[in-house]
Amino acid sequence: MDNPVLRLVRPPSLVEAAVARLTDAIVSGEFKAGQRLVEIDLAAMLGISRAPLREALRTLSKEGLVEMRRGRGAIVASPTDDEVEHMILFRALVEGAAARLIAFHRDKRVLSHLTAILGQLEEASARGRHDAFLKHVWNFHGVLCAESGNPFLAQAWGIAGNVTRLYLQRAVSRIDLAAALSNHRAIHRAVCTMQPAEAESMVRSLIIRLAYELLGREVPQSIGDYVNPRYKAASTTSGEPKPAKRGARS
Amino acid sequence: MDNPVLRLVRPPSLVEAAVARLTDAIVSGEFKAGQRLVEIDLAAMLGISRAPLREALRTLSKEGLVEMRRGRGAIVASPTDDEVEHMILFRALVEGAAARLIAFHRDKRVLSHLTAILGQLEEASARGRHDAFLKHVWNFHGVLCAESGNPFLAQAWGIAGNVTRLYLQRAVSRIDLAAALSNHRAIHRAVCTMQPAEAESMVRSLIIRLAYELLGREVPQSIGDYVNPRYKAASTTSGEPKPAKRGARS
DNA sequence: GCATCGAAAATTGTCGACAGTATGCAGCCG
DNA sequence: CGGCTGCATACTGTCGACAATTTTCGATGC
Numbered sequence: 001m002d003n004p005v006l007r008l009v010r011p012p013s014l015v016e017a018a019v020a021r022l023t024d025a026i027v028s029g030e031f032k033a034g035q036r037l038v039e040i041d042l043a044a045m046l047g048i049s050r051a052p053l054r055e056a057l058r059t060l061s062k063e064g065l066v067e068m069r070r071g072r073g074a075i076v077a078s079p080t081d082d083e084v085e086h087m088i089l090f091r092a093l094v095e096g097a098a099a100r101l102i103a104f105h106r107d108k109r110v111l112s113h114l115t116a117i118l119g120q121l122e123e124a125s126a127r128g129r130h131d132a133f134l135k136h137v138w139n140f141h142g143v144l145c146a147e148s149g150n151p152f153l154a155q156a157w158g159i160a161g162n163v164t165r166l167y168l169q170r171a172v173s174r175i176d177l178a179a180a181l182s183n184h185r186a187i188h189r190a191v192c193t194m195q196p197a198e199a200e201s202m203v204r205s206l207i208i209r210l211a212y213e214l215l216g217r218e219v220p221q222s223i224g225d226y227v228n229p230r231y232k233a234a235s236t237t238s239g240e241p242k243p244a245k246r247g248a249r250s
Numbered sequence: 251m252d253n254p255v256l257r258l259v260r261p262p263s264l265v266e267a268a269v270a271r272l273t274d275a276i277v278s279g280e281f282k283a284g285q286r287l288v289e290i291d292l293a294a295m296l297g298i299s300r301a302p303l304r305e306a307l308r309t310l311s312k313e314g315l316v317e318m319r320r321g322r323g324a325i326v327a328s329p330t331d332d333e334v335e336h337m338i339l340f341r342a343l344v345e346g347a348a349a350r351l352i353a354f355h356r357d358k359r360v361l362s363h364l365t366a367i368l369g370q371l372e373e374a375s376a377r378g379r380h381d382a383f384l385k386h387v388w389n390f391h392g393v394l395c396a397e398s399g400n401p402f403l404a405q406a407w408g409i410a411g412n413v414t415r416l417y418l419q420r421a422v423s424r425i426d427l428a429a430a431l432s433n434h435r436a437i438h439r440a441v442c443t444m445q446p447a448e449a450e451s452m453v454r455s456l457i458i459r460l461a462y463e464l465l466g467r468e469v470p471q472s473i474g475d476y477v478n479p480r481y482k483a484a485s486t487t488s489g490e491p492k493p494a495k496r497g498a499r500s
Numbered sequence: 501g502c503a504t505c506g507a508a509a510a511t512t513g514t515c516g517a518c519a520g521t522a523t524g525c526a527g528c529c530g
Numbered sequence: 531c532g533g534c535t536g537c538a539t540a541c542t543g544t545c546g547a548c549a550a551t552t553t554t555c556g557a558t559g560c
Contacts, residue, residue: 010320013320013321051301051304054301054305055304055305055308058305058308058309059308059312062309062312070263071263083401086399086400086401086402087402089347089400089402090347090400090402090403090406093343093344093347094343097339097340097343100472100473101472104471104472105472149336150336150339150340151333151336152336152337152339152340152409152410153340155409156340156406156409159402159405159406160402196472197475221354222350222351222354222355222446223350225447
């Protein structure tokens with residue numbers, strides 16, 4: 001009766017379409033960070049009126065992609081290094097927990113989904129396609145959270161993931177594809193082969209190491225013991241690997 | 251020049267006012283869970299038009315207070331027990347991390363703020379004021395996250411906190427004020443006196459124990475080792491405290 | 501030359517109305 | 531008597547216009 005094969009795909013509302021299109025424009029760099037978004041102009045570009053556009057902007061604002069300033073319009077969000085640092089802790093928490101859940105349930109479909117994305121990462125890395133790599137990386141982490149089974153983790157990824165995307169877009173040229181690939185192989189291995197608690201600890205550690213290295217800051221003391229020295233992440237710096245400052249685990 | 255003391259409070263936009271009023275109506279139980287929210291009626295009640303009301307509804311939807319069904323209007327959200335269980339893990343992660351940061355920074359102003367709220371909790375508990383207690387509890391956890399210094403933790407609390415409020419509103423009569431007060435004293439002690447890592451572990455453990463007890467479910471195996479048996483939370487069940495199933499810490 | 505003021509332009513906040521879609525009900529057929 | 535069909539109703543999705551606010555920019559005085 002309600003055979004899903006026959007179900008029509010209904011045209012998305014103008015609000016949804018605008019959110020999708022604007023998200024793409026922002027994370028792709030088509031709209032520059034800090035750029036002012038004038039409602040009437042955007043509406044004209046999208047071919048819609050201001051009412052649905054304003055709802056779309058409000059949605060984007062909740063997702064951290066634009067900043068709404070009372071009475072003075074919206075601008076494209078531009079995360080500072082400090083905000084990125086806060087984001088790292090948050091992502092480490094969220095994705096670590098997601099990894100734990102995935103490692104606990106060991107769902108075949110989910111694991112093979114992640115394997116498939118890892119394959120795309122390897123291909124993009126081999127071909128040196130930075131922007132394709134970026135897109136697949138983002139997808140990898142998104143799937144990790146979305147498939148964890150906990151809707152709050154998925155929603156939390158929605159917030160942090162967009163800021164991640166904005167930041168990576170800016171730093172895309174500095175990314176060492178080989179090192180990043182190695183790290184994502186390690187994450188994949190963790191959720192596929194490890195005990196839940198180990199997988200969580202490992203993923204958390206990997207995310208913090210990789211992110212702080214890209215940010216060019218030291219892992220702060222306040223979360224130093226989130227980084228488990230037993231699992232050394234591949235380093236993007238070719239020089240000598242510096243020993244961890246604090247060796248204690250929790 | 252821009253002395254904050256002299257700054258005028260500008261009248262909130264209709265959208266903000268509507269969000270505030272509707273949030274209050276929903277978490278206070280004035281609007282029942284699952285109740286349909288007809289735009290034209292709500293707009294008339296609030297004395298505004300549908301445009302700002304729709305933006306307010308979209309905001310509430312992102313905060314988890316209402317559910318928007320494409321083309322069929324919005325309804326008041328009603329979290330299921332399964333959703334509440336997912337929320338518990340999420341809150342344990344977020345508030346645990348917030349406790350770690352607060353314990354790390356030991357900011358006098360923040361600690362005394364928490365102390366003040368704890369005092370309000372004690373007063374409400376002594377007078378048996380369930381709803382006042384509830385409001386102060388919600389405030390306590392909100393301040394914990396908001397003052398952590400990490401805006402992502404604060405935003406995450408915005409999501410989980412509202413669902414918490416909805417759930418507690420429903421379960422308010424079952425809450426053992428004395429036990430809950432004891433647990434919040436413990437959380438307060440943790441962030442004021444403990445090392446950051448210990449405070450995180452303790453708060454995480456307390457939240458999970460308290461929440462699962464209220465929910466009437468067992469702590470699932472997948473996160474069993476989040477509950478640190480060294481810190482036994484006050485129990486709302488008067489009977490013998492059951493020993494922890496799994497003793498290992500991370 | 502520089503800060504200040506004020507009018508004009510640009511832009512956001514809000515509203516009422518229309519079009520398209522979902523819902524509920526009455527009537528019809530089996 | 532139960533279920534399907536088609537219509538009336540109610541509601542959401544979208545639009546264009548007006549009011550209020552902010553920004554821009556040139557004129558004025560020091």
